[in-house]
Amino acid sequence: xxxxxxxxxxxxxxxxxxxxxxxxxxxxxxxxxxxxxxxxxxxxxxxxxxxxxxxxxxxxxxxxxxxxxxxxxxxxxxxxxxxxxxxxxxxxxxxxxxxxxx
Numbered sequence: 356x357x358x359x360x361x362x363x364x365x366x367x368x369x370x371x372x373x374x375x376x377x378x379x380x381x382x383x384x385x386x387x388x389x390x391x392x393x394x395x396x397x398x399x400x401x402x403x404x405x406x407x408x409x410x411x412x413x414x415x416x417x418x419x420x421x422x423x424x425x426x427x428x429x430x431x432x433x434x435x436x437x438x439x440x441x442x443x444x445x446x447x448x449x450x451x452x453x454x455x456x457x
Contacts, residue, residue, distance in 0.1 A: 357436040364425040364450040387445045
């Protein structure tokens with residue numbers, strides 16, 4: 356495994372509304388990885404754990420919802436490490452769109 360990609364996604368929605376919007380839009384995160392799709396997901400408290408399958412690999416992901424920020428973490432397998440910078444940039448750019456009105 357490589358170092359996880361961690362980025363903050365600020366919001367002003369409150370914890371409950373941020374959770375609702377993430378729950379509805381989690382599939383969009385898979386689009387950040389070429390050929391990605393969400394395979395498994397579960398909530399534990401205010402943290403959404405899910406797996407993205409892409410190119411025969413799996414990425415362990417989590418979205419930790421706080422009052423004013425969502426902490427997004429994606430752990431890439433070594434095979435996808437060369438894409439880490441590109442995925443990080445896309446997560447920072449597209450992450451706030453996950454919290455847009457749904």
